[in-house]
Amino acid sequence: MSTPNPAAVAASPTPRIAQHRTYLMCRPEHFTVSYTINPWMEPANPTDTAKAVAQWQELHDTYVRLGHDVHLIDPIEGLPDMVYTANGGFVIDGRAYGAKFRFAERVPEGPAFMEWFAANGFDVIDPAEVNEGEGDFLLVGDAILAGTGFRSTDDSHAELARVFGKEVISLRLVDPRFYHLDTALAVLDPVEGSSGVEHANIAYLPHAFDEDSQRILAERYPDAIRVSDDDGAVFGLNSSSDGYNVIISPRAKGFEAQLRERGYNPILVDLSELLLGGGGIKCCTLELRR
Numbered sequence: 001m002s003t004p005n006p007a008a009v010a011a012s013p014t015p016r017i018a019q020h021r022t023y024l025m026c027r028p029e030h031f032t033v034s035y036t037i038n039p040w041m042e043p044a045n046p047t048d049t050a051k052a053v054a055q056w057q058e059l060h061d062t063y064v065r066l067g068h069d070v071h072l073i074d075p076i077e078g079l080p081d082m083v084y085t086a087n088g089g090f091v092i093d094g095r096a097y098g099a100k101f102r103f104a105e106r107v108p109e110g111p112a113f114m115e116w117f118a119a120n121g122f123d124v125i126d127p128a129e130v131n132e133g134e135g136d137f138l139l140v141g142d143a144i145l146a147g148t149g150f151r152s153t154d155d156s157h158a159e160l161a162r163v164f165g166k167e168v169i170s171l172r173l174v175d176p177r178f179y180h181l182d183t184a185l186a187v188l189d190p191v192e193g194s195s196g197v198e199h200a201n202i203a204y205l206p207h208a209f210d211e212d213s214q215r216i217l218a219e220r221y222p223d224a225i226r227v228s229d230d231d232g233a234v235f236g237l238n239s240s241s242d243g244y245n246v247i248i249s250p251r252a253k254g255f256e257a258q259l260r261e262r263g264y265n266p267i268l269v270d271l272s273e274l275l276l277g278g279g280g281i282k283c284c285t286l287e288l289r290r
């Protein structure tokens with residue numbers, strides 16, 4: 001009888017399957033940095049709106065080339081951060097939990113996104129609590145990881161659990177550079193596939209979280225990719241995955257290698273101009289789950 005060779009099994013990466021995704025994006029026609037609400041934003045530094053649009057277009061076209069559907073919300077003058085659509089809400093099963101922004105500069109984006117959701121056939125849940133949508137809430141398998149510490153409140157986590165009836169795991173962010181969960185943690189795998197729930201995996205930057213949260217993540221995701229501080233600092237984790245293709249910053253070299261080792265296909269898209277506003281690939285991408 002032949003027994004499987006454990007070394008060979010360990011060496012061959014898990015086959016990865018790309019899943020079709022539907023995203024909401026916003027062309028950064030009015031992009032600039034005119035206020036400071038995170039440590040990346042420096043209004044004294046010039047921004048180049050045409051460059052922001054060109055880089056954003058590359059991300060958009062990459063999604064389309066991969067076969068994903070991309071919907072667009074019209075940019076509104078005076079709301080330069082609207083390009084970061086991840087903050088516009090959190091959508092599961094055709095139900096959109098609206099955003100209620102922490103800072104006055106972004107407050108008008110909340111109703112603008114809710115109007116878009118309603119006009120496009122989603123059931124909209126008007127939020128009572130301060131929350132910044134998929135910037136802080138990430139669906140992993142059947143659970144929702146929820147960030148707090150800088151933007152979304154603990155009370156919003158409770159509201160989120162009531163709205164979707166799912167397990168919500170609160171995680172506390174402690175480094176102001178990583179003020180949204182999606183700057184410090186990326187979901188890599190398919191959600192709600194036949195066996196996807198057990199296989200859902202993540203990548204994260206341990207130092208962005210307090211000790212309790214680090215313990216929770218280590219226990220729940222023993223196989224997670226832990227990225228280096230260097231890769232975290234270039235927003236390597238602010239990436240989007242369809243289960244096989246993972247769009248990441250070209251500066252996150254170590255993370256790129258870690259993804260390849262695990263059988264993912266990293267695709268490099270540079271959003272350097274949008275990083276001046278403190279956002280990257282994932283920030284510009286909101287998943288629409290019907």
Ligand code: ARG
Pocket residue numbers: 037038041081084086087106134135136180182183277278279280282283284
């Ligand atoms: N300037 C925006 C803010 O500080 C950037 C948002 C980035 N979005 C994200 N999902 N992390 O609110």
